Amino acid sequence: MKHVIVGNGAAGTTAAELIRSQDPGASVTLITDEPHPLYNRVALPRYIKTLVPEEKVVMRSPAQYAQAGISFLTETRVRSVSVEEHTLLLQPGGELPWDRLLIATGGRPNPLTVPGGDAANVHTFQTLDDSKAILRDIGRSRSGVAVGGSFIAYELTEGFRHHDLDSTWLIRGPRWLRRILDAEGGRLVDRIASEHGVHMVYGEEVAEVRVRDGLAVGLRTTGGRELPCDLIGVGLGLRMNIDFLAGSGVATHRGVITDRFLRTNVRDIFAAGDVAEFDDVVLGRHNMMGTWDNALAHGRVAALNMLGGSEPYADVPTYQSGLFDTIISVLGMTPENHPDLESVGAVDMTARTCRKLFFLGDRLVGAVLIGSIHGTRRLMDLIRAGAQVAVSERRGLLAAR
């Protein structure tokens, strides 16, 4: 049985290794268009702060793949999939046959598509190579602008401040995570960022990057503001890597659509990790989750099912990150992907906490906690159990311990 896995991130690598360990006779090929074996994307923010060296970010070596009996192809892009022939077309060349195929291709960052947006010191932040370039440019910069209202834009801002750059954070919306936080939550994050010396700008986008000798030297915003800078970081969201599936018959939407077993609509083709738009049994609808733990868990479930199992993916994805000197935790489903959720929330500016709970009908399906993560276990239990919460009890849950 030839198992072919496209994408060697957390999802793809987990699946490749599990298939080999469960079935030592299986042929497993792992393909990536990047030059690196598995590395820890979650560690990249610490890497650009020079808190962790490259050796600690990289999690596998080609020798480890060889030892595990995994054929590992780097700098190889899958251009298309033939379902009839059971082959992949590769770039720079060649075809590869498959019996079971896993799509674990994640996403790629949206670029800054304005004049000057392709200057050499304008960086997205997704790969180890992006991070090396950012770190190199931080070393020769005194000021930086981070663009975007996402987690990635936050990580860039914090990276710039860590190196003492004069830092501006430009957010198109009225606040950070505008779909998740309300105005008061946004004010809390604004205060935390400002206390850390960040200049916050809201409601404006980049109109043009000012370029001299191929390098950005500043930018003009749609509000007419001129922001001189030596470095620009871009966090404008991800587009899923599904283009190579066009015409294949594999159903896609924002990502690759799967059932609860991470099977696509095409027999013997599976999807896992960021790219999978999976039937979420806990939440009762299709969902996408861009987290490390979700990618690991998906990789495991996909592998078992590629080996003939019938294991549903049933977990509540969580995400935890630093937020300057405090913490943010995201549990389950949020209005980022599901704008129709109802919510209750509370912000305490003195304690610097924000808690928001999200409901689908009468069920608790998600939460965001800033500053204090007490009650996480109880909230997770309620989300997992699909417990009904009466409207009158919702505010009481904000104080969950």
Ligand SMILES: Cc1cc2nc3c(=O)[nH]c(=O)nc-3n(C[C@H](O)[C@H](O)[C@H](O)COP(=O)(O)OP(=O)(O)OC[C@H]3O[C@@H](n4cnc5c(N)ncnc54)[C@H](O)[C@@H]3O)c2cc1C
């Ligand atoms: C800077 C940063 C910080 C993060 N911080 C956190 C955090 O604190 N907590 C958390 O939970 N998550 C965090 N994440 C998100 C987390 O890293 C991802 O959700 C997870 O790594 C996704 O893994 P994956 O295996 O699905 O895909 P990926 O890791 O994206 O791997 C997909 C691979 O497939 C390759 N590929 C794509 N198309 C093709 C093709 N056609 N042919 C060949 N190869 C292809 C890609 O180049 C890539 O190497 C962070 C992400 C970033 C970038």
